[in-house]
Amino acid sequence: MSKYYVNKFLFTIDRDPEWVASYREDPRATVARWEKEIGSWLNPVEQTSWLEFTQEEREALCTHDYVWLFEHGAHFFLNLTLFIALFDEEYAAAKGPLAFQTEMAQKLGHWTGRDYPSVAM
């Protein structure tokens, strides 16, 4: 698990409206493009030689699988904020305010009363 790289994905997508729109529309293509254009770069000049996703991580991101991400220690705040950006509006229009957030809580309900997966790295 490269928690840092997964968090870097969530962080850098969430802060940019174009990447948010792209990730909502075509997550698989966006993940691939992100690895080339954003993920592998420390700054516009310096490139990482070692950061990469595991196959499971890439698949979770490609399928918007926030439950898997929670269960593997992605930071809870990034995991919440980005998926709110993706789904809040359509859920709220269909089912009322905070419908997405409530559904997310339900999908994670089996963690109630247990120690959550650590976000520490």
Add this chain to the structure above:
Amino acid sequence: MAELTAVLASTHHPFYYKATTSPEDQRPPYAADWQRKVEAYRETLTAAEPDILVMVGADHFHQLWLDNYPQFLIGKQERCDATFYNEEREFGIPKYTLAGDIELSRYMHQELLGKDFDFSVSHELKIDHSIICPIITVRPEADLPIVPIYTNIFVPPLPSPRRFYQVGRAIREIIDSFPSDKKVAAIGTGHLSLELGGPRQFGEHGPDPLFDADAIKWLSTGNIDAILANVTHESMAGAGNATHGFMDLLLMMGVAGPGVHADYVDHLDLFHTREMYMTWYPNKTQDQLDAAARAAATAQASTGPIYATDPAWEKFRVNQEQA
């Protein structure tokens, strides 16, 4: 020397702005009560007549990032932009530009280092909602220069509760010794029990109302011994995965001082979290105490500590016993 005229410790809630500025028919049912309490709380700062605001908060992965994450950081710059794209998107919070008080930032940074608090520094810090929320609630004119201070409540391993308290004590000493005739207010925001991105988020109440009862009692009585005996990183996680923001409230209690009772205490159960509004007047004047009493009458708040035996908590104790 500068005069510390008020210390404010409050929760910050990014929904407040939209809830209270939307057209009447689009506001949530709790908006009016919330606004009444916040506007009453605002009067407790106004009565302190501050010239400078020392603002304590925590970046929510808007600027500070895991490639280089500070434990404690001070902003030192003449202007501070505020509100990031994703905060506008999610909360509808507007952008601001605040003045920075570079003289006090510089003094604060130097003195903190002199007291062995090795703060990081930013000369291009953009402020997020941990500082803009209290500007919106208690100083919406956004007309005072600030000294922004950020803490790490998000990226474990975190500094200890004791360290947050010690930083608060140091900030108090530094404000008191600042060679200036200005009046300074210190405002910090954090959380009571809170869950974000986990199974207890957005429930009927905050994730742990009885933690909130204890927290308000401890903070409003300045009971540092009880906090250090009962609050650990693990116990906060048990109360909700984002409860570590309580440590910023603890830091503010450190600014107020050990055993010092708050002069204004209010709280509000907002379905998924509990709001808290607390003010200390370190150099009390009758005008300040009168303002707090008027605000408390408006908000049904208290002009002194609120204890965990308060009837507000009874229904949660019943629930706990039934469980």
